[in-house]
Amino acid sequence: MRRLLAAGLLVVAACAGPQDRVDGVVVAVDGGLAGVVSFEIVTGAGDRLGFVPEAALESFADGAPLSHLNEHLRTGVRVRVTYEDRAGILVAVAVSDAP
Numbered sequence: 001m002r003r004l005l006a007a008g009l010l011v012v013a014a015c016a017g018p019q020d021r022v023d024g025v026v027v028a029v030d031g032g033l034a035g036v037v038s039f040e041i042v043t044g045a046g047d048r049l050g051f052v053p054e055a056a057l058e059s060f061a062d063g064a065p066l067s068h069l070n071e072h073l074r075t076g077v078r079v080r081v082t083y084e085d086r087a088g089i090l091v092a093v094a095v096s097d098a099p
Contacts, residue, residue: 018084019082019083019084019093020082020083020084020085021080021081021082021083022041022043022049022080022081022083023043023044023078023079023080023081023098024041024042024043024044024047024049024078024079024081024098025041025042025072025076025077025078025079026039026040026041026069026072026073026079027040027041027042027048027073028040028050028073029069029070029073031067032067032070033065033067034067035058035066035067036053036066036067036069037052037053038050038051038052038053039051039053039069039092041079041081049081049090050090051081051083051090051091051092052089052090052091052092053066053091053092053095054091054092054093057092057093057094057095060095060096060097061094061095061096062096062097066095069095077097077098078097078098079095079096079097079098080095080096080097080098080099081094081095082094082095
């Protein structure tokens with residue numbers, strides 16, 4: 001049983017790519033109160049990055065619903081996105097207000 005559990009953990013670790021983090025201003029949100037399908041930010045360097053939220057990502061780190069991205073879109077307040085590049089798709093695994 002222990003070997004099976006250890007093997008399973010190795011498989012999960014191998015599937016998860018390294019995580020990166022970026023701050024930026026939200027410039028587009030696809031979705032609404034029911035959920036966010038995708039969103040885009042522009043970084044301080046001017047790069048425009050599009051993200052798809054991981055299925056389990058339903059809220060900001062502080063508990064605000066992910067639809068709170070729409071408020072950031074209106075106000076221009078920066079967000080911090082922790083993400084993984086999964087075969088060229090940027091998958092957001094955490095979102096928070098940028099410091």
